[in-house]
Structures are given as structure tokens and as C-alpha cells.
Amino acid sequence: MARKAVVDRRKCAYCGACVAVCPADANELVETFLEIYDDKCTGCSICVKMCPMGALAIVEVE
Amino acid sequence: MYDVVVVGAGPAGSMAAKTAAEQGLNVLLVEKRQEIGTPVRCAEGISRESIEKFFEVDKKWIAAEVIGAKIYAPDKTEIVMSEEMAGNEVGYVLERKIFDRHVARLAARAGAEVYVKTAMVDFERRDGKVKLKLRRLGEEWEVETKILIGADGVESKIGRKAGIIRTLKLNEVESCAQYLMTGLDIDENYTYFYLGRETAPGGYAWIFPKGNGSANVGIGVLPRMAEKTAKEYLDAFIEKEGIEGKIIEFVAGAVPVYGEIETAVADNIMLAGDAAYHADPITGGGIANALSAGYYAGKVAAEAVQKNDFSASFLRRYDELWKNDFGKRLRRNKKLQLKFIDMDDAVLNKLAGAIAGKNLREMSVAAIVKELLKAHPKLLWDLKDLF
Ligand SMILES: Cc1cc2nc3c(=O)[nH]c(=O)nc-3n(C[C@H](O)[C@H](O)[C@H](O)COP(=O)(O)OP(=O)(O)OC[C@H]3O[C@@H](n4cnc5c(N)ncnc54)[C@H](O)[C@@H]3O)c2cc1C
Numbered sequence: 001m002a003r004k005a006v007v008d009r010r011k012c013a014y015c016g017a018c019v020a021v022c023p024a025d026a027n028e029l030v031e032t033f034l035e036i037y038d039d040k041c042t043g044c045s046i047c048v049k050m051c052p053m054g055a056l057a058i059v060e061v062e
Numbered sequence: 063m064y065d066v067v068v069v070g071a072g073p074a075g076s077m078a079a080k081t082a083a084e085q086g087l088n089v090l091l092v093e094k095r096q097e098i099g100t101p102v103r104c105a106e107g108i109s110r111e112s113i114e115k116f117f118e119v120d121k122k123w124i125a126a127e128v129i130g131a132k133i134y135a136p137d138k139t140e141i142v143m144s145e146e147m148a149g150n151e152v153g154y155v156l157e158r159k160i161f162d163r164h165v166a167r168l169a170a171r172a173g174a175e176v177y178v179k180t181a182m183v184d185f186e187r188r189d190g191k192v193k194l195k196l197r198r199l200g201e202e203w204e205v206e207t208k209i210l211i212g213a214d215g216v217e218s219k220i221g222r223k224a225g226i227i228r229t230l231k232l233n234e235v236e237s238c239a240q241y242l243m244t245g246l247d248i249d250e251n252y253t254y255f256y257l258g259r260e261t262a263p264g265g266y267a268w269i270f271p272k273g274n275g276s277a278n279v280g281i282g283v284l285p286r287m288a289e290k291t292a293k294e295y296l297d298a299f300i301e302k303e304g305i306e307g308k309i310i311e312f313v314a315g316a317v318p319v320y321g322e323i324e325t326a327v328a329d330n331i332m333l334a335g336d337a338a339y340h341a342d343p344i345t346g347g348g349i350a351n352a353l354s355a356g357y358y359a360g361k362v363a364a365e366a367v368q369k370n371d372f373s374a375s376f377l378r379r380y381d382e383l384w385k386n387d388f389g390k391r392l393r394r395n396k397k398l399q400l401k402f403i404d405m406d407d408a409v410l411n412k413l414a415g416a417i418a419g420k421n422l423r424e425m426s427v428a429a430i431v432k433e434l435l436k437a438h439p440k441l442l443w444d445l446k447d448l449f
């Protein structure tokens with residue numbers, strides 16, 4: 001089990017705020033959508049606190 | 063091979079590309095969005111002086127002109143800052159969708175190549191130059207340049223990869239939400255600022271008029287202090303103030319409130335604007351500094367090409383220029399911001415009460431602090447030498 005950030009694309013305003021604070025370089029604002037790279041994400045939840053929209057959450061994955 | 067590749071067509075990047083192209087350099091400006099200037103991530107306020115320094119004002123990209131600002135303490139004590147005479151506008155509220163494109167167009171007209179819907183995905187410094195990987199419509203290719211200007215905003219990957227800046231911590235950045243509202247009943251001659259820990263912990267809420275009963279109504283909060291999302295704070299603010307209007311646009315974003323970085327350069331690389339955390343730590347305003355930084359970066363790029371020297375030690379001329387212009391202000395306002403976020407609502411009310419009704423003619427942070435220092439020297443004693 002590991003903890004990872006996931007984005008709710010319906011809430012995301014593709015603003016890049018989460019990218020500015022991710023210490024693991026695990027996310028990227030690709031033109032008009034947010035991508036989170038599971039292989040880099042440490043599940044630290046910093047981006048979750050940053051998101052102005054409440055579009056991010058941490059989930060447990062296999 | 064390019065002389066300069068600029069990544070990001072915001073105010074910093076377009077200004078850098080324009081300036082470098084005007085000096086005769088071979089310039090490429092790369093922007094990942096398909097439309098420059100949208101989505102807007104800004105409340106669009108700027109002082110008249112900052113804009114007139116670089117541009118002939120064109121009504122097409124000015125949404126409104128204001129003569130002053132009104133600041134509200136948590137208990138609603140009002141501080142008014144305004145110019146004495148009518149017709150003496152001190153600030154503009156821009157239409158950045160149009161303004162940003164205007165600056166990009168000036169860069170293109172000066173000779174810069176512009177690629178939109180094109181992202182820089184990676185770069186590497188090798189043999190005294192920079193190899194960049196670009197991607198458009200799923201296709202990747204490489205270009206080479208002598209100088210890379212990172213104007214890629216608060217989400218900058220260039221600065222972090224080059225080791226110039228470190229990632230922002232949650233007390234060094236504001237989380238922001240904003241609505242463009244219409245049908246509002248406000249005096250459009252002023253911008254409005256609302257302070258208070260409950261309203262906007264570590265930040266403030268704002269109303270910036272855009273003419274014809276519309277305005278940017280927004281909020282910035284410091285995530286370290288916030289207990290809910292910026293959007294929730296914004297909705298609560300609108301409810302509490304009884305602001306009635308219709309929402310016709312939605313904005314989210316981040317503003318660095320880091321203060322001055324030690325250097326914005328590395329070998330072959332310069333950072334400008336939000337990418338270099340150039341936004342003001344107390345107001346969150348970043349357009350003016352982004353424009354100035356872009357201008358200086360473009361100038362220094364031309365000198366570097368002429369001298370054929372792209373080393374960090376040569377590019378430090380750029381550091382000197384932006385630091386001389388606004389470095390001290392970033393340092394000073396960072397100290398002020400740290401002080402400000404420590405104040406609870408009772409202290410804010412007390413300070414506002416002490417200077418309410420005073421005639422503040424100059425519209426600046428320094429003008430307020432100077433008045434506060436006269437009224438409450440003890441509360442702010444450690445700032446006295448800065449102002
Ligand atoms: C809600 C909010 C309100 C604000 N209000 C004000 C205000 O009233 N007044 C004020 O002065 N400032 C304000 N600011 C700050 C202001 O918006 C910024 O300081 C300013 O936009 C910085 O300009 P810039 O050119 O540095 O970066 P940006 O305008 O952010 O431009 C960066 C550009 O780089 C592009 N980019 C990023 N990565 C890549 C890549 N890899 N490849 C290609 N392109 C890339 C982005 O798409 C973007 O277009 C506000 C900010 C927010 C979030």
C-alpha cells in the first residue's frame with residue numbers, strides 16, 4: 001500500500017498552484033490538464049493543502 | 063541555433079522576447095497555452111506609473127481606472143488612500159487577456175518567433191549552450207540556444223531543475239480564488255482590500271472594478287494558516303459582505319510571496335517574473351516586476367551575445383539590475399508580510415483605528431506603514447529602519 005495524490009478533473013481549474021509546491025516534481029500542468037506521476041508522488045499531501053479548488057485528495061493504492 | 067529562447071508568454075516572457083528582439087537577437091518565444099493570456103490568473107491591478115514606464119496606454123487593454131484604494135480592517139474600520147484631485151488616476155485594472163497578447167504581439171513585431179500550444183518539456187546544458195526539448199500536438203523536437211530565459215511563472219520547472227530556486231513552502235505562496243462578477247453596486251473609482259484572519263488567513267480579499275458594474279472579486283490565503291480551500295473562503299467572504307452579482311468567470315491560481323532570491327541566474331539561464339518569485343510578498347502584485355525583470359533580462363541577453371559570454375558570472379549583471387530596481391522592496395515587504403501574518407484581528411483593528419481618517423495621499427504600502435509607525439511605534443519597532 002502506498003499513498004498517492006489524485007485529482008478530480010471535474011473540480012480542477014488547471015491553475016498550476018499544486019505544481020508550484022510539489023517537492024517531488026510529481027505533477028505537471030500539461031496545456032489544459034493536470035497530470036500526476038504516480039512513480040514520483042510520495043503522497044506528502046502538500047498539494048492537497050495548496051489547491052484553491054479542493055480538487056486534490058490522497059488515496060491508498062496497491 | 064537561437065540567441066535566446068524564452069519560455070512562457072506572460073508579461074515577463076513577452077517583455078524579455080520583445081527587448082531581446084529589438085536588440086537584434088534571434089529570439090524564440092514558447093508558450094504552452096493555445097491562447098496567450100487565458101485562462102487569466104490575476105486580479106489585473108497595476109499602478110499607472112508601472113505600466114506607463116513601458117507602454118503607450120491603449121484603452122483596448124484597460125478595463126478601468128481608479129483614483130485610490132480603500133482598506134478594511136476586520137471590524138470594518140476604513141482606511142482611504144487617494145489622490146487629491148479628480149482626474150488623477152493612480153491605478154489601472156487591466157484586461158489581461160488583451161494586454162498579454164498585446165505584449166506578445168510587440169515581441170513578434172520586433173522580430174521574435176512565437177510558438178503557441180508548444181511546451182518546453184526538458185532542457186540540458188551542454189558544451190556552453192542549452193538544448194531544449196519542445197512538444198507541440200504530441201510531437202517532440204529539439205532546439206538549441208545560447209541563452210534560456212525562464213519566464214514560466216509560479217509553476218516554473220526551469221528554475222528548480224537548474225538549481226536556482228527551491229520549491230515554495232506552504233507559507234511562501236498564496237492560494238487564490240477569484241470570480242469576475244457583474245451587476246455589482248460599487249463605487250468604481252476605488253480598489254478594495256479586506257483584511258482579517260477569519261476572512262483571509264495570511265492574505266486578503268479584494269474587489270477590483272472592471273467597469274460597467276463588473277469587478278474581480280477574489281481572495282488569497284496562506285495554505286499554512288488556512289483551514290479550508292481558497293474557494294470556500296471566497297464564498298464565505300461574498301456571503302458575509304452581502305456582495306450581490308452574477309459570476310461570469312472563474313479564476314484560480316498561486317502567487318509566490320517568498321521575498322528576494324539570492325540570484326536569478328545560472329550558466330546560460332536567467333529567470334524572470336513569478337518564476338524568480340518576483341511578485342510582491344505583501345500585495346501579491348507581480349505584473350510590474352515581471353515586466354521590469356523581462357526588460358532587464360532581454361537587455362543583458364543582448365550584452366551576453368555581444369560579448370559571447372553566457373556564464374553565470376556574466377549574467378549576474380541581470381541580478382544587479384532587477385535587485386537595484388525592486389530587490390530592496392521585496393526584502394522589506396517580506397519582513398512586513400511576516401509581521402502582518404502574525405497579527406490577529408484585534409491588532410489589525412487597533413492599527414487601522416489609529417490611522418483611519420488620516421489623509422493618505424500616496425497610494426503605497428510604505429505610506430501606510432509610515433503612518434502606522436507614527437501612531438504605534440512600539441508595535442512595529444523592528445520595521446522602523448526599513449521605512
Ligand atoms: C488570483 C491572482 C490575482 C493576482 N492579482 C494581481 C494583481 O492584481 N496585480 C498584479 O500585478 N499581479 C497579480 N497577480 C500576480 C500576477 O498574475 C503574476 O505576478 C504575473 O502574471 C507574473 O507574470 P509572469 O510573466 O512572470 O508569469 P505568468 O503570467 O504566470 O506567465 C507564465 C507563462 O508561462 C507558461 N509556461 C509555464 N511553463 C511552461 C512550459 N514548460 N512551456 C511553455 N510555456 C510554459 C504559462 O502557460 C504562462 O503563460 C495575481 C495572481 C493571482 C493568481
Ligand code: SF4
Nearest residue numbers: 022041042044045047
Ligand atoms: S502528494 Fe506530495 S509528492 Fe504527490 S503530487 Fe502532491 S505534493 Fe507532489
Ligand code: SF4
Nearest residue numbers: 012013015016018051
Ligand atoms: S491546484 Fe487544484 S485546481 Fe489548480 S491545477 Fe492543481 S489540482 Fe487543479
